[in-house]
Amino acid sequence: xxxxxxxxxxxxxxxxxxxxxxxxxxxxxxxxxxxxxxxxxxxxxxxxxxxxxxxxxxxxxxxxxxxxxxxxxxxxxxxxxxxxxxxxxxxxxxxxxxxxxxxxxxxxxxxxxxxxxxxxxxxx
Numbered sequence: 023x024x025x026x027x028x029x030x031x032x033x034x035x036x037x038x039x040x041x042x043x044x045x046x047x048x049x050x051x052x053x054x055x056x057x058x059x060x061x062x063x064x065x066x067x068x069x070x071x072x073x074x075x076x077x078x079x080x081x082x083x084x085x086x087x088x089x090x091x092x093x094x095x096x097x098x099x100x101x102x103x104x105x106x107x108x109x110x111x112x113x114x115x116x117x118x119x120x121x122x123x124x125x126x127x128x129x130x131x132x133x134x135x136x137x138x139x140x141x142x143x144x145x146x
Contacts, residue, residue: 029067031059034080055105061085065133068126079126080107081115081133088112112137 035055059082066081081090089107115130 026064026067029064031056031062031064034059034064034067051105058084058089058105058107062089065137066126066129068129070125081110081130082107083137088115090115 035052062082062084064080064082065088066079068077068079070077077093079090079092081088083089088110090110091105091107093105112134116134119127
């Protein structure tokens with residue numbers, strides 16, 4: 023699980039489009055990520071790299087609304103055209119089954135608790 027305090031809009035844009043930085047479309051999509059995250063609070067960011075593929079999930083709050091986006095690709099292509107934040111809700115996120123990706127499910131649950139002001143301190 024990534025620690026979101028170390029995540030910036032720039033680092034997310036680089037994860038998604040660094041391999042296409044010399045490509046005009048890649049530059050445009052890189053800038054789209056930066057624009058959509060301007061003024062946003064990143065709540066969850068997962069970026070996983072496997073041997074021949076990558077996937078990423080991003081949840082953020084902007085102007086009091088929750089947005090999520092997800093992308094995946096194989097080694098032949100990148101995340102081109104997949105950065106598409108859609109408005110969501112805690113109810114939607116918490117009811118969803120994240121098949122095969124427990125880290126995202128745990129990160130969403132943690133973000134919900136923190137966002138709701140629930141004390142998550144564990145004591146004996």
